[in-house]
Amino acid sequence: MTGQATAGAELLTCRALVVGHAGAALLPPIDAQLRAGEFWAVIGRNGSGKTSWLRTMLGLLPPVSGRVQTPNGGIRLSYLPQKSAFDEHYPVLVRDVVSMGTERGWSFLGRGRRERALEVEQALSEMGVISLADRPFRQLSEGQKQRVLLARVAASRADLAILDEPTSAMDAVAEREAFTLLDGLRKRRGMAVVVVSHYLGLVQKFADRALLLDRDTPAIVTGTIDEVFGHDSFRERYGDDACALHP
């Protein structure tokens, strides 16, 4: 696929996928089907296996058992790891960071500078950070950095963007803005989005599907937001007034 998947098309399917480390399962098997244009939220306590699931779907971590399937020809993926995975002191400009989104495979050996520059400008404009294009990335505020990284996702023209706590360093206003920008990307480009977040109010407002990982019970709950938020496992963990308490 080339970043323009038909709305509703199957992108990635987890079949009895067991995630874990060194052969030891963290969670029960996960079954989930991600389709083009969907907005998924991944919720659960710290250490519940959210990042492990994302990394297994992305092929960064081998599954303990089960499978991750994509359509023939594969899909275009984009990944925003947790903040700690970046080298934030790297001496790159904002446009260099966004330009990374346009790279695929061995493309870094080629030229195509003009096409990439256009993609980068467009993505920066879309995320409202065009004025930061020539600023050093390391000198930005946390909120600005996250917007730039979202611009990298936009420049990637991905079918499926996976973001691991992209708003963890943001205040409530910046977080809402980030969710709005992601939702815009999804709607304009038909990109499927998977976001790990602890902010249940925003999850309820923007996501249409959710995956709850509960390592203590242990339990896996997938479904629409209403289905997951109405599930006993969710209520046990978060209470009935979760969204009011975690806006």
Add this chain to the structure above:
Amino acid sequence: MLDQAARDPVPEHPGGQALELAVPPHDHEVPTWDEFSSGWQLGIYQDPVLCGILAGAILGLLGVFVVLRRAVFVTAAISQSAGLGVVLAFALQIHGNLAVPPVLGALVLALLATSLLALRAERTFFARERVVGFCYIAASAAAVLVGDRIAQEAHDVAAILFGAAVLVRPEDLLLVGSVALGSAALVAVSYRGLVFAGFDPEGARVHGLPVGLIELGLWLLVAITVSVTTRAIGALPVFAFAVLPALGALALVRRLGHALIAAAALGAISGGAGYVLAFFLQFPVGAAQAALAVAIFVAAVAGARLLRRG
């Protein structure tokens, strides 16, 4: 130094390289510019100065990636291993009657150290920083011990470990030049991949970039460059050029591309001017080159602070 070199040509050892401290006898009068100029015109100093410039430039350039990967002591371990490789090649020539080119010894040991360091921590008993420490200490100790058994080459061993190459053989200069050009070309071609893999390795992997190959390629380039330059100018200046120009450049400029150019320039100045400094101040060459790299680094950091305040 000119008088000494002209009157008392330095004998060549079995490895073929003429090495001597760049220190005229202490009762010698202070060298003059005319002496240096005459020596330059005779072609005595051109090769070592050019070699210092080329080695400083390419090590400075590669050093930026090394520093950004927080692996400066990896270079120290590789350069010491390369030094051991040269010493072992001498030992094999003298005691084993085997004509092993010293640069081949340097390359083999440097690659061995690199492959040991490239092993992922979870696959080895030791974490990388411990392997770095092990390689550095083991190579340094072994080089001195093996050097002790080839007494007639003792000053050459010291020169390889601490850097005191007054004269550089044409073939070494050619090798350093070729490696410098080749490495610079490979960095230029794979620049975007090196940057993405360094900034966000997991993101790069998800985008399908061959991150493992990129990292392997970088460290192979470092190993080859370090082994060739260690043979020519010694381990101490090699380590200095692989770290300090990069640190200075990263303090001075904001863009990675500019940092690469600045680091290459600072390294080249350290290598070339360090040799000239050694001549006039009657210091050992390698130590003078390393000391100049230190001075330039301090000046660069101070200059960067002043620029930010201004």
